[in-house]
Amino acid sequence: MLPQHGYQRLFLWSTCFCLIAMVIFYANKSSWIQESEKYGTERGKKKTGTPIEDDFWKTTSIRYEPTRSYNQVLELGDINANSVTDSKVSPTSFSEVGFRGNNDTPTRYLLPVKSAISGGASFQYKRLKVAVRFALLTNRTLVLTPFVLDGGHVRGFSEDRVRSFESTFDVKKAEALLPLATINQYIHECNDKRSTVLAWNFYGERYETVREKLFQPILGINLPEADQVHPLPNNNDFDEVGAETENETCVALSVDGHFIATKPLIDDDIAKTINKGLTPAEEIRIVGKYFSDRICQGESYLAYHWRNMSAEMPCFFGRENKEVSCADRLKEIRKLAEIASDSVVDLVMKENVKCLYVACPLWSLEIVDILSKRMPRKDIIISGDLDVPDEYKPYFEDYYFLALVEQEIAFHAAIFISAGKSNWSDFVKGRRESEGKVTYNIRELAGLTNVSYNMV
CATH class of the missing domain: 1.20.890 (cAMP-dependent Protein Kinase, Chain A)
Known part of the structure; x- marks a missing residue:
């Protein structure tokens, strides 16, 4: 002792x-x-106030615990219309969504296979636009497949990391664009048949992962294995491929890689129609409008999407890279942030807007300090500064829905400054341009057009 x-x-x-x-x-x-x-x-x-893992430097890095699982729309039906908004929300569950019938001719389905291995939710939205374009040009019925949480903050497949189509987009407005079908309808018609999978820029390993971990176990959809997929070169036209598959009932479309960055960006009437038809869900629009009306006491504001890629490739959330010094990369990004901030504040002053709303990931919040050296902090607003009613807090506790709300806030801004390279920004820009709203790209605005892809 x-x-x-x-x-x-x-x-x-x-x-x-x-x-x-x-x-x-x-x-x-x-x-x-x-x-x-x-x-x-x-x-x-x-x-x-978002919960974050203590082991930030681990491979999985920041983890946002999802608040709702697949097929569960956020319950905003009990919103008090008098105290919060003039529009009372009564979301419709997925099983209750009805679509116009195709009684005259047999339904020919198009199933979007959105790879969830590369890119976040907005990249999946861009893939969806490709599928919608293909469906429009080939007269097919679009199957409403969900989206997967797969940005920098969380990776992997599980039911609680899947967000349904109808909690993301307005189904009624989409149905005015083209005929729609539920997953259950596709399963009923196609699971006992062999679906024909078309693929541009085909990555067999990615396809197999999505097929085995999402479509089969979570959605219940049977898809052929990778060796049965029909890979297509980039120069194939949608019309040509559509003619080849005209008599097939069940067609799945897998798009990835370089094809996404080129062909889908055609600026024509079809693209404008798609941008107008793919409107955020009513609940998202209500929440976004609520804050856009209050951000600057009802006066005009400028929205700025800052997304330096310091926490992404090649320095993925603190993992050192053999070819790139991540510490040096951080210093370089800070210099670019200073230049970009000068241009942003100059535009705020020139256009005489009252406030600046900054949408950025948690790991890019240093931009607020940099901007605060150039304009009063009280005139800079981020999501954490908003006074959120209890009814709307679920949208701020789930990173997926927070991104959608911030996109809606950016959509309503008098002026929007998009990030240099960002699917998030592109999604907002497409909607704004379809309605003639002003958008600037930060690289062009700040004279940073020669900056590498992985910087700003």
């Missing part, structure tokens, strides 16, 4: 040892990781 003072001495030595070990452990982390922790945890929790 040790005397009491011996236990005290042992406790003190143990405590000192632990503190020294912690200091050594933290000091050995790269400055890149330390910066990620600083702006991903302290500032993130302070500004937004």
Whole structure:
């Protein structure tokens, strides 16, 4: 038995040892990781209240716990119309959604296979636009497949990481664009048949992952294996492919890679029609309009989407890269952020708008400090500054829906400044341009057109 003072001495030595070990452990982390922790945890929790994993530097990095699983629309049906908004929301569940019939001719389905291995939700929306374009040109009925949480904040397949089509887009408005079908309808008609899968820029491994981990176990849809997919070169026209599959009932469309970045960006009447038809769900529009009317006490504001890719490839959330010094990359991005901020504030002053709304990921919040050196912080608003009614808090606790709400806020802005390279920004820009609203690209605005893809 040790005397009491011996236990005290042992406790003190143990405590000192632990503190020294912690200091050594933290000091050995790269400055890149330390910066990620600083702006991903302290500032993130302070500004937004969003729960974040303590082990920020691990491969999975920031994790936002989803609040709703697939087929569960956020319950806003009990919103008090008098106290919050003039429009009372009564969301329709997926099973209750009805579509116009195709009684005259047999239904020919088009199933979008949106790869959920590369890119976030807005990249999946871009793939959806490709599928809608194909369906319009080939007179097919679009199957409403869901979206998967697969941005920088969370990866992997599970039911609670899937968000339904109708909680993302307005089904009634989409149905005015083209005929629609539910997943159950596709299963009923096609699961016992062999679907023909068409693919541009085909990645067999990605397709197999999505087929095995999403379509079969979660959605219940049978798709052929990768070796039975029909890969197509980029120069194939939609009309030509549509003619070849005219007599087939069940067609799935898989699009990926370079094809997404070129052909779908055709600026024609079809693209404008798609941008107008793919409107955010009514609940999203109501929440977004509520805040856009209040952000600047009803006066005009400028929305700025800042997305430096410091936390993404090649420095994926603090993982050091052999070819790129992530610490050096962070310094370079900060210089670009200073230049970009000068241009943003100049435009705010020139256009005489009252406020600046900044939409950015948690790991990019340093932009607020940089902007605050150039204009009053009280005139800069981020999501964490908003006074959110209890009825709307579910939209701010789920990162997927928060992104949609912020896109809606950006859509309503007097002026929108898009990120240099961003599917998030492109989605907002397409909607704004379809209604003649002004949008600037930060690279062009700040003279940063020669900056590499992975910077701003």
